[in-house]
Amino acid sequence: MRFGVEFEESVFTKIFELLKQQEGREVKIDELLRMCMENGIISSDYLFLILQELSLKKIVESSKGIVRIGSISEEVVESTKKKVVDKVSKLKKVFVTPLEIAKFYQCPRRLWLEKIVLSKQEKEKVGKVWDGEAVHLAVKLMIDNMQKEKDENFLILRASEEALKKYEGMVQIEKKVLEDFLRKFLELIREENFSTVYSERTIESLKEGIIGSIDVIGFKDSEVVPIEIKYAAFKGRIKKEHILQAVGESILVSNYFRRKVKYSYIVYFQTNSLIKIELNESLINQFFRLKKQMQGFYSIGRIPPKSKLPNYTKRVCQGCHVKRACDNIEILRRVGRRF
Structure with missing residues (x-):
């Protein structure tokens, strides 16, 4: 669980390397996506954001699942990268x-x-x-x-x-x-x-x-x-x-x-x-x-309730790795009620 986007410079480097290898060619989107997967690019959203920017620059044309890739200069790489980073940085999601x-x-x-x-x-x-x-x-x-x-x-x-x-x-x-x-x-x-x-x-x-x-x-x-x-x-x-x-x-x-x-x-x-x-x-x-x-639960700053599933003590608690911490919370609550 985390707040906001975490991205690395290497993601953009890998995507542009893949696109440069296809300069002057037509390539299926499906093939590009598999190339991304095989090169450890965890989100294809980066690819589509880059393609969107390159399309606006008339470097990329797409039709019916096929992308035509033109010549991509280093200047274009840097300007595209900056725009994509700016867009992604504004995402405030959990x-x-x-x-x-x-x-x-x-x-x-x-x-x-x-x-x-x-x-x-x-x-x-x-x-x-x-x-x-x-x-x-x-x-x-x-x-x-x-x-x-x-x-x-x-x-x-x-x-x-x-x-x-x-x-x-x-x-x-x-x-x-x-x-x-x-x-x-x-x-x-x-x-x-x-x-x-x-x-x-x-x-x-x-x-x-x-x-x-x-x-x-x-x-x-x-x-x-x-x-x-x-x-x-x-x-x-x-x-x-x-x-x-x-x-x-x-x-x-x-x-x-x-x-x-x-x-x-x-x-x-x-x-x-x-x-x-x-x-x-x-x-x-x-x-x-x-x-x-879940986001609502954890944003209010209170201790969430225990499981409400049937037979939860056997189904959930028995194999729980934080059971001791949870038990301590229950003990403190019982003690607190006495005063």
Whole structure:
């Protein structure tokens, strides 16, 4: 969670380098967007702001998803950069992640303690948290090396070994279980017929005030599909907070690639379950209502309430990393009532 836009000089440098490589050519917007993604440009809004300025200067022409790029001088680069920076600097938004919205839905106080108060988080030294980290790393290593390594068994074996080695002594997950999961994940990529797959990409929407890391993004034909990986088990009913996170990530992907995201997937590691989330206006509106509500909660300067979800002590408090700080608040409140 943060207020205002944070941008680096390197973002503009990379975008202009990409555009200069295409001077005198026609290029599809989709191709430009993928180039941006592959070069670590977290917000495509910067690209479109730059293209808008270059269009006003008659250096760029666009029609039906195709951009014609003329010669871009250093003088144009500097003047365009200045105008874009001026525009972006005026954005006074609170940026949140889809995960923060999900946590706010779970428990407003927990998120407040984690992100506003910055309370000490007491994470386990061995167990689920690190098992989850190892799973995410293994998936990333596998996807990042898919094009270079054609032997799938070796690809899976190597990704598993490297991930478990990094978190050695911290994880309880078995190597074979991780390998089986990766094998099934690879099958999903094949079945969906993805032509391009990205892993762990951070995306920011200046327009919506959202930033987040997407576990996996798959492309096929005219569709783009975000995939969220959960270490947890699926127990027959999907949790609302998981849906909200998936919706937020879909909004980010849709905004970046200027494509409508029709659905996303949530993959549950412990049960090897695949859940499809159909995106609709109702879910999107719920997400933004919670975002607005969250900003209102934290702007009044009071301690937010605890979770009001059914069975919250088991569902939320049990695995909370700031439980001790929250318990102290409750103790002080009880003491205060006596006087």
